[in-house]
Amino acid sequence: MLLQRSRLGSVAKLYSKFFWLWQKPEELRNADTLKIEPFIEPLGFKARATLINMMATAWCERQTIPQNSYELQELPGIGPYATAMAMSWGTDSCVDSVSVRVLRRFHGYENNTGTPDEVASKVYSQVFKSQWRNLD
Secondary structure, eight states, X not given: OTTTTSOHHHHHXXXXXXXXXXXXXXXXXXXXXXXXXXXXXXXSOTTHHHHHHHXXXXXXXXXXXXXXXXXXXXXXXXXXXXXXXXXXXXXXXXXXXHHHHHHHHHTTOOTTOSOHHHHHHHHHTTSOGGGHHHHO
């Protein structure tokens, strides 16, 4: 969420301190957005503070940790790109949204048909598991 419309270098400068200040979702849920806003102001788009708070609240209200891309995208502010990245950290697969777009073309999916999970499954079925990380 911090990377939305921000450069990696800008986020890297405040990333560690951000998660040092708010280490758990409950802490972000309870944080006053007026305290988050000035901290992320160098990234621009201060409205992100409200979205971060909403996402933390939704996360805390869940009974279980999201298990797939569909459940992750139910969280406020989490779209296909963030979902693909999060899923790649938690699983052996690592096909991001750019890769999915290219692979859809390569495998003949038309008009963006085929969900990212379907596209990734097709690719992974054709490559040895030991080579999955090399795809990205």
